Amino acid sequence: MDKYNDTPVKLMIYPAIFFMIVGMITGTFLAFNAFIFPDYFSGEYIHFGRVRPVHVWHVAILWLLSANVGLLYYFVPRLCGVTLWSPRIAYVSIGLWWLALIPGVYSFPTGTNFGWEYAELPNALGWLPVKPMMIISWILFAVVIMMTIATRTIEKMYVSLWYSMGTLFWAAFTIIVGTYAINWVPGGISRVNVSWFYVHNLVGLIFTPLGLATAYYFLPKLSNVPIYSHRLSMIGFWSIAFVYAWIGAHHMMHGPISQWLQTTSIVFSIWLFIPVWTVVTNLFATLKGNWEKYTQSAPIRFIILGTAYYLITCVQGPLMALRNVSEITSKTDWIIGHSHVSLYATFSFFAFAGIYQAVPVISKKPLWSEQLADWHFALNLWGSLLFIFPLWIGGFLQGMMWATWADGASYAQFHNNLVNLPFLATISEMYIWWVMRGLGGMVVLFGNILFAVNIFNTAFLKVPAQHSEKLSMAANS
Amino acid sequence: MSLHNAMHNIEKSAIFTFIGIVLLFSTAVIAVLVAPNYVEQTWTQPTNPYQVQVYEVADPNLYISRAGGDNRQFVYHMKQDYTLLAFQETETLRIVATPELERYVTRNGDPHLKLTARLLMLRPVPLPLRDREKKLQLELQQEWEKQHPLAVHEKLPKPAFQIMELYAPEGSEAFALAPSDSLLENWVDKDYTILDGAAKQPYHLDPGVIYVANPIEYRAKQTYTSWGTIWLYDPRGEAVASLQQLTNPPMNFVSRRELISIGEHIYNIEGCWYCHTDQTRTLVQDVVLNGSESFPAPPSSPGEYIYQEVTFPGTRRIGPDLSRVGVKRPSRDWHKGHFWAPKTASKGSIMPSFKHFFDDDPSGGAPQTVGVPNYQFEAIYQYLVTKGTRITPPTEAWWLGKDPIKTLEIIEGQRKLP
Numbered sequence: 001m002d003k004y005n006d007t008p009v010k011l012m013i014y015p016a017i018f019f020m021i022v023g024m025i026t027g028t029f030l031a032f033n034a035f036i037f038p039d040y041f042s043g044e045y046i047h048f049g050r051v052r053p054v055h056v057w058h059v060a061i062l063w064l065l066s067a068n069v070g071l072l073y074y075f076v077p078r079l080c081g082v083t084l085w086s087p088r089i090a091y092v093s094i095g096l097w098w099l100a101l102i103p104g105v106y107s108f109p110t111g112t113n114f115g116w117e118y119a120e121l122p123n124a125l126g127w128l129p130v131k132p133m134m135i136i137s138w139i140l141f142a143v144v145i146m147m148t149i150a151t152r153t154i155e156k157m158y159v160s161l162w163y164s165m166g167t168l169f170w171a172a173f174t175i176i177v178g179t180y181a182i183n184w185v186p187g188g189i190s191r192v193n194v195s196w197f198y199v200h201n202l203v204g205l206i207f208t209p210l211g212l213a214t215a216y217y218f219l220p221k222l223s224n225v226p227i228y229s230h231r232l233s234m235i236g237f238w239s240i241a242f243v244y245a246w247i248g249a250h251h252m253m254h255g256p257i258s259q260w261l262q263t264t265s266i267v268f269s270i271w272l273f274i275p276v277w278t279v280v281t282n283l284f285a286t287l288k289g290n291w292e293k294y295t296q297s298a299p300i301r302f303i304i305l306g307t308a309y310y311l312i313t314c315v316q317g318p319l320m321a322l323r324n325v326s327e328i329t330s331k332t333d334w335i336i337g338h339s340h341v342s343l344y345a346t347f348s349f350f351a352f353a354g355i356y357q358a359v360p361v362i363s364k365k366p367l368w369s370e371q372l373a374d375w376h377f378a379l380n381l382w383g384s385l386l387f388i389f390p391l392w393i394g395g396f397l398q399g400m401m402w403a404t405w406a407d408g409a410s411y412a413q414f415h416n417n418l419v420n421l422p423f424l425a426t427i428s429e430m431y432i433w434w435v436m437r438g439l440g441g442m443v444v445l446f447g448n449i450l451f452a453v454n455i456f457n458t459a460f461l462k463v464p465a466q467h468s469e470k471l472s473m474a475a476n477s
Numbered sequence: 478m479s480l481h482n483a484m485h486n487i488e489k490s491a492i493f494t495f496i497g498i499v500l501l502f503s504t505a506v507i508a509v510l511v512a513p514n515y516v517e518q519t520w521t522q523p524t525n526p527y528q529v530q531v532y533e534v535a536d537p538n539l540y541i542s543r544a545g546g547d548n549r550q551f552v553y554h555m556k557q558d559y560t561l562l563a564f565q566e567t568e569t570l571r572i573v574a575t576p577e578l579e580r581y582v583t584r585n586g587d588p589h590l591k592l593t594a595r596l597l598m599l600r601p602v603p604l605p606l607r608d609r610e611k612k613l614q615l616e617l618q619q620e621w622e623k624q625h626p627l628a629v630h631e632k633l634p635k636p637a638f639q640i641m642e643l644y645a646p647e648g649s650e651a652f653a654l655a656p657s658d659s660l661l662e663n664w665v666d667k668d669y670t671i672l673d674g675a676a677k678q679p680y681h682l683d684p685g686v687i688y689v690a691n692p693i694e695y696r697a698k699q700t701y702t703s704w705g706t707i708w709l710y711d712p713r714g715e716a717v718a719s720l721q722q723l724t725n726p727p728m729n730f731v732s733r734r735e736l737i738s739i740g741e742h743i744y745n746i747e748g749c750w751y752c753h754t755d756q757t758r759t760l761v762q763d764v765v766l767n768g769s770e771s772f773p774a775p776p777s778s779p780g781e782y783i784y785q786e787v788t789f790p791g792t793r794r795i796g797p798d799l800s801r802v803g804v805k806r807p808s809r810d811w812h813k814g815h816f817w818a819p820k821t822a823s824k825g826s827i828m829p830s831f832k833h834f835f836d837d838d839p840s841g842g843a844p845q846t847v848g849v850p851n852y853q854f855e856a857i858y859q860y861l862v863t864k865g866t867r868i869t870p871p872t873e874a875w876w877l878g879k880d881p882i883k884t885l886e887i888i889e890g891q892r893k894l895p
Contacts (some may be wrong), residue, residue: 038827039820047829049748115745115787181510188782189520190513197509238491241498245505254758255790258517261508327760331794406761411773411888414765423766424825425798462859469835 004077006362012070014353014459015098016063017452020348024445030055031438036431037083043110053113053120057105059147060118060207064348066097068210069133069141071354072164074362075217076145079161080152085144093140100133108472116195119178131179140174142168159233163213166241170205173199189257196248203342204244211347212236212279212308215353219303220285223293226415228285235280250321253330262323271323277316283307299353299375305381306349313342328403333430333437334395337388344444345384352376352451358459372450379447394433401426407426466477524780526683527563527870534560534680535662535687536734539655541859543729543852550710552695552723552730553655557648558677561688563663564599564643565590567634570691571613573602574643581672582643590669592688594677598653600642600694601712610640636892641693652717653692658731660807660862661871662687685870697722731852733859738786740860743853745787747831754791754798755864761888766800767865774801774865775875775882781868796828801865803874812858817847828875 033041034048046049077084078216084090104112104121112122123131145168178198182191220227227233240426249257249265284307287293293300316338319325360367367373405417513520522531538554555562564572566585572583583591602610618635622628666685676682698714700707708722717723723730732737752792756765759776767774775798782788791798806812811822817835819828834857835848848859873879 034829035827039829042830042832044831044833045830047747049751049829050746052748052751111746113746113748115750115789117792161627177506177509185510185513186521186783187785188788189779190517192782192788193520197505238494238498242494243503245502246508248509251792252790254760254763255756256779257780258519258779261517330758331754331792333793335792355782402762402766404762405765406888411765411768411771411885413766414761414773415770418765423794424823427795427827428825437486 002244003083005087006074007085008073008084008087009070009092009358009362010459011091011094012066012073012097013359014455017355017455018068019058020063021445021449021452023055023063024441024448026051026055028057028438028441028445031434031441035434036438042459050109050111050113053108054105056122057101057108059348060343062101064207064343064351065120065210066101066350067355068207068214069097069349071214071217071351071358072145072210074354074358075160076148076164079154079158079217080148081154082148082152085147085151089140090144093137093144095439096133096137096140100128100130100137104126104130116178116182116198117192118199119182119195121179123179135172135175135179138168138172143173147380158217159227159230159237160213162234162237163209163216166237167206167209167213170201171207171252174201174205176238178202179476191250192252193261196251197245198248199251200248201245206242207343207347208240209237211350211457214307214347215283215350217302218354218357219283219300220349222297222300222303222353223287223290225290225293226285228282228288232278232282236275236282239271239278240275243268243275245323247272250326253321253323253326262318266321266323269318272314272318276311280307280311280314298370298377299356302349302353302356302375302380305377306346306353308339309345309349309384313338313346316341328399329395330399332395332398332402333391333433334399338393340391341384341388345388349380351381355455359455363459365458365463368454368461372454376447376451376454379443379450383440383443383445383447385440387437387444390433390436390440394430394437397433398426398430400427425456488767518574520779521783522661522780523783524778524868525870525873526680526685527662527687528780528784528867530680530683530687530736531662531867536737537732539657539733540652540723540730541659541733541736541855543731543855549655550695550730551655551659553653553689553692554650554720554723555596555598555653555689555692556650558594560596561592561594561681561686562597562692563590563592563665563688563690564597565690570639570641571617572599572641572643573606573609573613578643578645585858590665591672592665592669592686593672595645595673596649597643597645597650598651598692598694599643602642605809606642612639613640624816632637641691645699646694646716648718649810652695652723653689654695655689655692659809659859659889660803660866662870663690664688664870666870666872685872695723697728731855736852736856736859737863739852739856740858743785744789744860745858749799750789750791752793752828754787754794755788755800756790757798757800762800764884764888767798767805769804769876772875772878772880773884773888774804775868775880775884778868796826799861803862803864803866807862807864807866809858812861813847813850813854816854816857 030048030051033039033046039047073084073090086427101121103125107122107125108120113120114122121131121134123129145164149157149165175198177194178201179252182194182198184389185191185194216227216233246268247265249261250269253262283303287300294304320334320338356373358366401421403415404421407417408414508516537652538556538560540552540554542548542550542552553560562581563583563860564581565583566572568585572582578597581591581593581595581597583589614637621636634721639888664685664687671681671686677857695717696710696712697708697713697717699710707723707727708717709727712746722728756777758776759766764773765777781800815822816831818830819826832848833852834850837848869875869879869881873881875881877885878885
């Protein structure tokens, strides 16, 4: 009999990979249909505003969060040395999760948007209370994982467990604040403030700790090298817990909100350098002296490239909170590039690595094709460069163009600048960058289809005879 | 399996850290959830009395016909002791009234506007007074001939003056046609008196008030059809007596408040906010982008948004900022053309078209170049024109150069915006 029950892992990870492909197809469709050939396919249900949340919810929730939950079901029992506390509750949780999210996400084109960013899920679809179902699903998931940790036989808690426990608590809290408490405060900017609190905690207190928990577990597993410093990882965890909750307001730099709040959020944003540097140092230093492993394994390359992107996104983030940087970058494609580099190029890469390690173990078969995994990495590397850098460059240039309206000393001059460079002229300047973004997106999509094929074949194909040796190895790991 | 491992080996420093985190996290939550009500007043304060009155007095009581098309009617739901009314003669309008009501009329040339909270209305002069009307018409036309001898010489037709009777309807509420440009309400903040003594409503005490100018009784005629009794607009019908007549089919009037709220919902579900920001930031480029030819737009203040269920400050400007669109693009016709075909209406735009804001011609005519706007168009239009038009009273508006924040002085002096 197996020591660990891996059915919950499969029930989360396999659908998540499918939805990643759907979500990335949606994203590529938008890159072309909304930007390169704007409104080519036109209509009430497929224009950009209705389809964008479908893309965001596919890649952020149906793929990334679901994959991370699946990986948690995988490594928490293994770090605790016990099987999952109650698989039955886990099944209920997973059932509620997909039952709520799939109809919820696919209802956006019909006009069910809740109206707050990253909280678009409607409260209910007819008789189906999708949002409460999602929250209950999360709470059940938290109970299962917490009880698994509480009943563990391995006493020492590895950093991944700390990050997981933090996420379980923060996520439940953040989601309730962002979807219910937002209606308890007066309308207007008060709600906007709650919304940004929710949005940034979603990224910082859910995706970040889940992603880091994954990286901290799978990098040592994949490379067979222990983590560089347990103490450093602890500093990283506790400092992120310290500073994160206060930085949401930096989304409103120069906006209609009190200056004291803007300044406070800048201070806390800058403090984010502490957790980031500890994590980046720790992950890079783990491979110190073992860099040949980088060349041998695609999943390790994903974690290291993800860490490099994590460094970039986390240098950007605090600096973008500064008033003078925000003046240029805010409201441009730079922001879109920034959000993709964190959720796609960092945490999705970590999740890829985790799945590459976990799926052969849970299906007791070796990876179907190492070569395909290499291609998957290569296409994601070049695709992400082609996809994200144009967004940064184009966004930066657009911000600089907008700033030219402020050249001069009198209003006549300012207005003259605007007449010479109208807003729409700055949009047409973006065309070439949007084309590159679309092509980069296609490369990434193609790479990830290879990944999906690879994982599908690993999980569901019969193992060819010549692999029987590897099979026994995988079973023993 | 026991729980004794759960708290294994937790150091004292870890406990202190944990307490610190809980404290900091809860202060963040307090700042987010409690501050709006108890700490930061600026997030919930209205920007001025005009904003309050237009949202709370005008919007819920101004009804707009929903039947579609461009022949919109604006009908004011007037209430005794609540709605302020003005009866002001113009060059072409003369008002006749009984001696008792005479004092409510502001005669042509009177610089002092007379307002009343008493429920009064204008209507076509009724039969018993027709003689008086004819006499007055004659007098006015003779007066006009005297003033325009050249026109008489060239035998131009004489103008027909509009002569209405001021009367007091029965009951405590009434419905009246009230011409509106849907952008700005009638607002007076100097040289006015509210007749009949004390103010009847708190807002009557504000340093300025919204009023309904020259309301004309709204009349409808009962018609019998196969699907029941319906009411249709007819100037020779009888006065509309209840809100249901107005809001039920086929007249289908909707209050402007409801339209704005539907408009906000449409703005939400169509995802307008993914491409348009709704904030003029405290940056020179923003106040210039949203400014008029002569004056910069003042930066957005928190008070502008307090009447919204959902607020869309936005993260990305793929399209221009909309926080001052009611001032920059007030024209309904412009929005009609733009929603129908944005790429044609503004060159270089990548906005998708919103043809579902339009219906086919209900009369079954030949297909037209632009469809007939339906209530969705009306709603999103009404929502959009609230943007930037309600931050100051029309008499103190920034587009007249009377910006309360002095944005122009600040950016020309290169001082920091507040």
